[in-house]
Amino acid sequence: ETGVTQTPRHLVMGMTNKKSLKCEQHLGHNAMYWYKQSAKKPLELMFVYSLEERVENNSVPSRFSPECPNSSHLFLHLHTLQPEDSALYLCASSQEVVGNSYEQYFGPGTRLTVT
């Protein structure tokens, strides 16, 4: 049990659908992240929120839209996705360990399949 939950765990959607992924962290952290993990590729950072403000957006297509209403919740809104967007989407939160050192905790992920 990591303290970071994600729903749904599995999602199949057509290219014209609109859906949202939800992440919730129960660890009191103040930073949250969305990552994409495709088969045989390194983790790709998509978005970072610190204190509910977006601090990083790694050239992610506009069909992915993040939302962070408070420090415990993070959403990823999806619309008009492409088949190549099929992947495991991971949410994480982080805390400072000591003196600018941080560690991340991940949720179990949402396996997304775009048909």
Next chain:
Amino acid sequence: TQLLEQSPQFLSIQEGENLTVYCNSSSVFSSLQWYRQEPGEGPVLLVTVVTGGEVKKLKRLTFQFGDARKDSSLHITAAQTGDTGLYLCAGSNTGNQFYFGTGTSLTVIP
């Protein structure tokens, strides 16, 4: 880009054998994390090292942070089938920035 290279990329060993996985970078990190990920699940944090030269032990796993804080190693003694998974290293610096390695996929054969 602060790239972290892990080696080997794939490793298949017999139960009971020892192994070492490496994580190397040309960049200095204030801390480094190791994770294990099973198929279809999120990475699980194993350890965080913050001091150059630091060695941490977690049962049969030994983690070392290089003196210059650019590299790290993970040594597993007497591997078990439950050690099978994808091992990821991640370096972090000031702020909430994390840079992930390319991963080592370990299979322990009974």
